[in-house]
Amino acid sequence: MKFLLPKFSVKKPLTVFVAMILVLVLGVVSFTKMTTDLLPSMNLPYVIAYTPYPGASPEKVENTVTNPLEEVFSTVSGVENVTSISNENVSMVVLEFSQDTNMDSAMIDLNGQVDLVKSKFDDTVGSTTLMKLNPDMMPIMMVSVDVDGMSQEEISTYVNDEIIPSLERIEGVASVSATGLVESQLQITLDTDKIDSLNKKIKANINSELDKNEKKIDDGISKLDKSEKELDKKSQEQISKLSEASVELESGLSQLSSAIAQIQMMDSVGDSLNPTISDAKKALNDSESKLKDFKNKLKIAEQNGLDTSILKENIASLESTIKTIKISIENAEKGLNSSSASLGQLQAQQKELKSQKKQLETAKSTLNQELTKASIKIIQGKAQLESAKQELNKSREEALKSADLSSKITPDMINSVLTAENFSMPAGYVSDDAKQYSVKVGDKFTSIDQVEDLLLMSIDGIGDIYLKDIADIKYENNVSKSYTNVNGNPGIMLSIEKTSTASTSSVCDKLNQTIDSLTNGNDKLHILSLMDQGIYIDMVINSILDNLLYGGILAIIVLLVFLRSIKPTVIIAFSIPMSLLFAVVLMYFTDISLNMISLSGLSLGVGMLVDNSIVVIENIYRMRNNGVSRYKAAVYGAKQVSGAIFASTLTTICVFLPIVFTDGITKQIFTDMGLTIAYSLIASLIIALTLVPCMASKLLTSADEKEHRWFDKFVDFYETLLEKALNHKSIVLIGALILLCFAGFSATRMGTAFMPDMSSTQMTATISPKEGQELTDDDLQKISDDFVKIVGK
Numbered sequence: 001m002k003f004l005l006p007k008f009s010v011k012k013p014l015t016v017f018v019a020m021i022l023v024l025v026l027g028v029v030s031f032t033k034m035t036t037d038l039l040p041s042m043n044l045p046y047v048i049a050y051t052p053y054p055g056a057s058p059e060k061v062e063n064t065v066t067n068p069l070e071e072v073f074s075t076v077s078g079v080e081n082v083t084s085i086s087n088e089n090v091s092m093v094v095l096e097f098s099q100d101t102n103m104d105s106a107m108i109d110l111n112g113q114v115d116l117v118k119s120k121f122d123d124t125v126g127s128t129t130l131m132k133l134n135p136d137m138m139p140i141m142m143v144s145v146d147v148d149g150m151s152q153e154e155i156s157t158y159v160n161d162e163i164i165p166s167l168e169r170i171e172g173v174a175s176v177s178a179t180g181l182v183e184s185q186l187q188i189t190l191d192t193d194k195i196d197s198l199n200k201k202i203k204a205n206i207n208s209e210l211d212k213n214e215k216k217i218d219d220g221i222s223k224l225d226k227s228e229k230e231l232d233k234k235s236q237e238q239i240s241k242l243s244e245a246s247v248e249l250e251s252g253l254s255q256l257s258s259a260i261a262q263i264q265m266m267d268s269v270g271d272s273l274n275p276t277i278s279d280a281k282k283a284l285n286d287s288e289s290k291l292k293d294f295k296n297k298l299k300i301a302e303q304n305g306l307d308t309s310i311l312k313e314n315i316a317s318l319e320s321t322i323k324t325i326k327i328s329i330e331n332a333e334k335g336l337n338s339s340s341a342s343l344g345q346l347q348a349q350q351k352e353l354k355s356q357k358k359q360l361e362t363a364k365s366t367l368n369q370e371l372t373k374a375s376i377k378i379i380q381g382k383a384q385l386e387s388a389k390q391e392l393n394k395s396r397e398e399a400l401k402s403a404d405l406s407s408k409i410t411p412d413m414i415n416s417v418l419t420a421e422n423f424s425m426p427a428g429y430v431s432d433d434a435k436q437y438s439v440k441v442g443d444k445f446t447s448i449d450q451v452e453d454l455l456l457m458s459i460d461g462i463g464d465i466y467l468k469d470i471a472d473i474k475y476e477n478n479v480s481k482s483y484t485n486v487n488g489n490p491g492i493m494l495s496i497e498k499t500s501t502a503s504t505s506s507v508c509d510k511l512n513q514t515i516d517s518l519t520n521g522n523d524k525l526h527i528l529s530l531m532d533q534g535i536y537i538d539m540v541i542n543s544i545l546d547n548l549l550y551g552g553i554l555a556i557i558v559l560l561v562f563l564r565s566i567k568p569t570v571i572i573a574f575s576i577p578m579s580l581l582f583a584v585v586l587m588y589f590t591d592i593s594l595n596m597i598s599l600s601g602l603s604l605g606v607g608m609l610v611d612n613s614i615v616v617i618e619n620i621y622r623m624r625n626n627g628v629s630r631y632k633a634a635v636y637g638a639k640q641v642s643g644a645i646f647a648s649t650l651t652t653i654c655v656f657l658p659i660v661f662t663d664g665i666t667k668q669i670f671t672d673m674g675l676t677i678a679y680s681l682i683a684s685l686i687i688a689l690t691l692v693p694c695m696a697s698k699l700l701t702s703a704d705e706k707e708h709r710w711f712d713k714f715v716d717f718y719e720t721l722l723e724k725a726l727n728h729k730s731i732v733l734i735g736a737l738i739l740l741c742f743a744g745f746s747a748t749r750m751g752t753a754f755m756p757d758m759s760s761t762q763m764t765a766t767i768s769p770k771e772g773q774e775l776t777d778d779d780l781q782k783i784s785d786d787f788v789k790i791v792g793k
Helices: 004-011 013-033 058-073 103-120 152-168 192-304 309-402 411-421 448-452 504-520 533-563 566-589 596-625 630-661 664-699 709-727 729-749 777-792
Strands: 046-052 079-087 090-097 129-132 141-147 173-179 184-190 425-432 435-441 455-459 463-466 471-477 489-498 525-532
Touching: 004 013, 004 630, 004 664, 013 566, 013 664, 046 058, 046 103, 058 079, 058 090, 058 103, 090 103, 103 129, 141 152, 141 504, 152 173, 152 489, 152 504, 184 411, 184 448, 448 471, 489 504, 504 525, 504 533, 525 533, 533 566, 533 596, 566 596, 566 664, 596 630, 596 664, 630 664, 709 729
Parallel strands: none
Antiparallel strands: 046 090, 046 129, 079 090, 141 489, 141 525, 173 489, 184 471, 425 435, 455 463
C-alpha cells in the first residue's frame, strides 16, 4: 500500500483530482449539515423518577410514594446510590448507576419496577415519569420579556397568550418555561378559629349528654350510700340488743356457775362427811349392839340379883348417845339430799342458759352474715357504679378526642373532598328515537359560592358543616411571592429547551429571528437575551476555526522559511484543507457533531496534519535536488518515508484511540476528540501518500537547492552537543532521572477538576433581608437600580 498509493497517484493525476473534488464537495456539504452543539451528546448514568401527588404533605409523600419507589429501585441492576426528595405535592427520586451500565436497559427495568409498585399507590397519585439526566435538558436560551407601561398581571397575560406560543411553534423547540408569571388561584385556608368554635360546640353537646348519664350514676351512688347508712344503723341496733341479751345471759351463767360451784363445794363437803356418817352409823350399830348386850346383862343381872345400877346408867348413856347419833345421821343425810336437788336444778338452768346463749350466738352470726351480704351487695353496686363512672369519664375523653375536628379536617381531607366533587367525565350516550344525547357524570365547580357551600359532614346536635364553616376561601395570586424587574419594568423570564435531535445553533438562530420579528412590530416590547448557547457555540467554533486557520498559515510560513521555495509550500497549503475536509467527512458519517470537544480535537490535530505532508515533500524535494527525475522522486520519495509516517501516524492514533474504550462519562465526552484526531491523522496520511506525490510530480519540474547557513550552524551545534552527551552518559541519565522525579512530584501536587474554571459574561447577586425585615416593591426596585449602577461602574 505504501508503494501503490504514490505510484497510482503519480500515474493517475486526474483520478486524484476528481477524488479531491469529491472530498471538497462532501466536506463542505458535511460541514454545513453537521449538528452544532456546545457539548457532545452525553448519556449520564443518572435517572430522575418524578411522581406528582397533589395535596399531599411531605411526610405523606415520603411514606406513600418515595419509600416504596426507593425499595423497588434499589433492586435494579447497576444502581449505586439512591437519593430522594419529598416535597409537598411531589416526590423525586434520583438514581445513580455505575459507569458501565446500559442506560437503555436500565430504563426498561425501572419502568417494570414502577409498574409493580404503582398499584399500591393512592388514586390521587400521578404517574411516575422517568427522565435520564442529559445535557440536552439544559436550556439553550434564557430571555427576559418586559413591556413599557404593563403591570405584572398584564405582562403575564401577554406572555402567556402571545410570546410563549410564538416561541413554541419554532421547529426544534421542545418547551418554554416561564418564571415570574402572575398566577391566580382559589386559595382555601383552614381557619383554626372557626374549627375551634365548632369544636367547642361539639364538645359542649357531648358533655351535655354525658353529664346526664353521669348524674344518673351519681344518683345511684347516693342511694346506695343512703341504704348503706340505714343498714349500718339497723345493724347497730340489732347488734346492740343481741349484745345486751348476751350480757344478761353471761351474767346469769356467771351466777349459776357461782351457785353450782358452791353446791359442788357442798357436795365435796358432803363427800367428806360420808365416811363420818358411815362411822356414825357403825358407831350407832356398835352402840346398839352394846346396848343390847347391856340389856341382856341387865336381865341376867336382875335375874341374878346383881347390882344393876351401873348397867342402867350405861344403858341410859348408850340410849342417849344412840339417839344423838341418829339425829346427826338424819340431819346429815337431809343436807346431802337437799344440795343434790339444788345442783340438778341449777345444772338444768345452766343448760337452758347455754342453749339460749348458743341460739343468741347463732342469731348474731346469722345477723352478721346477712349484714355482710347486704354490705357486699351495696359495695359491689357502688363499685359497679364507680366503674361505670370511670368508663363514662374515659368515654368522655375518647369522645372529646375523637370529636376534635382539628385531627379530621386536614388539607389532605379537603383535597380529597374537592377532588371527588370537582370532576366531570363522559358516561356514554342515551338514544331517543333518532337522536343521541351525551351523558356526563359529575359537575365541576363554576363559582366560589359552590366551593363555599360544599358539604363536608353532618353532626347530631350541630347540623351540617360546610367548607366555609371551617376555612377561608378567596382568590389569591403570587404577586407578593415573586418579583421580576427588567430595566425598571415588571418582567418575565423565559427558559427555552430544544429537542434532543435539533441543532442548538440552528434553533438559537430561529429563536433570535422570531424575537426580532416580535420586537420589530412592537416598540414597547423588549426581549433581552440573558443566556444564548448559540452565541457560545459560535464563539467556540469561530475560535477553533481561527486557530485552524492561523495554525495552517503558521505552518505554511514555517515551511516557507525552511524550504525557501514556493512550490513545495503550495503543495503543503493544499494538503492542509483537504486533510481537514477529509476528516470532516468521516466525522459526518460517524454522527459526530460540531461541538467544543470534537473541534478541540480537530484543532489539536492541525499541528500534526502537516507532519506527514512535510516529511513526504521534504524527501521528494531532497531527491529532486539530488538529480532524480520528478516522477521518480515523487514516487520513491513518498515510498521511502511511507513506512516512517505510517508508523508515526499509528503510534499517535494509539495514544488517543484508547479513549474510545473507556467507560462512563469519560468515554462520552472524549470519544469525539479521540475519533476526530484519529480521522484527521488518517486523512493527513492518505493525503500525504496521494495528493502530495501527485502535485510534486507536476510542480517540482526543476531542482532548486537552497543554502541554509544558519540551520547548518544549528545542526553543527546540535552535533557537538550530542557528541558531548554521548561521552558523558551518566550525567545525562542522572539529569533525566532528576527531571522525572521532579515531574512525578509536581504531578502529585497538582489539583484535579472535572472541568477547568471558566469566566462567564453573566453576574448573579443574592441579597437576603435581615431577620424580621420585610421588603416592599419600592425597596426591591431601589435594590435593583443600585445593583445596575454598581455593575455599570
